[in-house]
Amino acid sequence: MHLTHHGHACVGIDGPGGRLVIDPGAFTPGLEGLLERADAVLITHEHFDHVDVAAVSAAVSERPELAVYAPEGVIGSLGPVERGGALAGGERIEVAGFAVDVVGGDHAPIHPEIAVPANLGYLVTGPGGSVFHPGDSYATPPGHPGTLLVPVSGPWVSWGRAIDWIRDIAPRESVLIHEAMLSGTGLRSAGMFLGADGPAHTPLLHLGPEQALDLATGGVG
Secondary structure (H helix, E strand, O other): OEEEEOOOOOEEEEEOOEEEEEOOOOOOOOHHHHHHOOOEEEOOOOOOOOOOHHHHHHHHHHOOOOEEEEOHHHHHHOOOOOEEEEOOOOOEEEEOOEEEEEEOOEOOOOEOOEOOOEOOEEEEEEOOEEEEEOOOOOOOOOOOOOEEEEEOOOOOOOHHHHHHHHHHHOOOEEEEEOOOOOOHHHHHHHHHHHOOOOOOOOOEEOOOOOOOEEOOOOOEO
16 A cells, blocks of 8 residues: 655555545646546545646546545536545545545635635545545544645645644654645755654655655655
């Protein structure tokens, strides 16, 4: 079971039963090819950096067997979806060889005058490993996943809140995501505050495009 970071919010998870893609948004390089190789897609919420509606709609049209799961409002924007459908917090599904626990809630607040959409987090468990994608939130998954995906940039992000969130969940390691708004200096600062040498006390990995994290062992190759 391996995790690959495809830029910003998008990750791929590969296991013996298939390939899962989470949050194929507008900042995802090579999105069309990534969707062609996917067995299932999970979408956390409706923002463009988490779902490229045109690309996902085209993929579903070309491959009706592609399963797509998302909040109700997102599913409604994609046109006919033959496999998959709308999810809500508290549900559990089996897809592409993985068990997925759905953590419900709202997008983290930005400002009282800015409305935010529904947001789902996904705890994905497979042979030898588990990983939690929170979308744009600091939702708490059931149990203690081995790997936690940590958003590090955006108008809603708080590194102070993220430190406590990481400590509460206590994963073996964290993986940096949602980084499109950070410069190189910002990325290094995220590592300082949110990594093993900072108050989070947890290794924070920044996976390159050709790297994959083994979710069973924590090794990167």
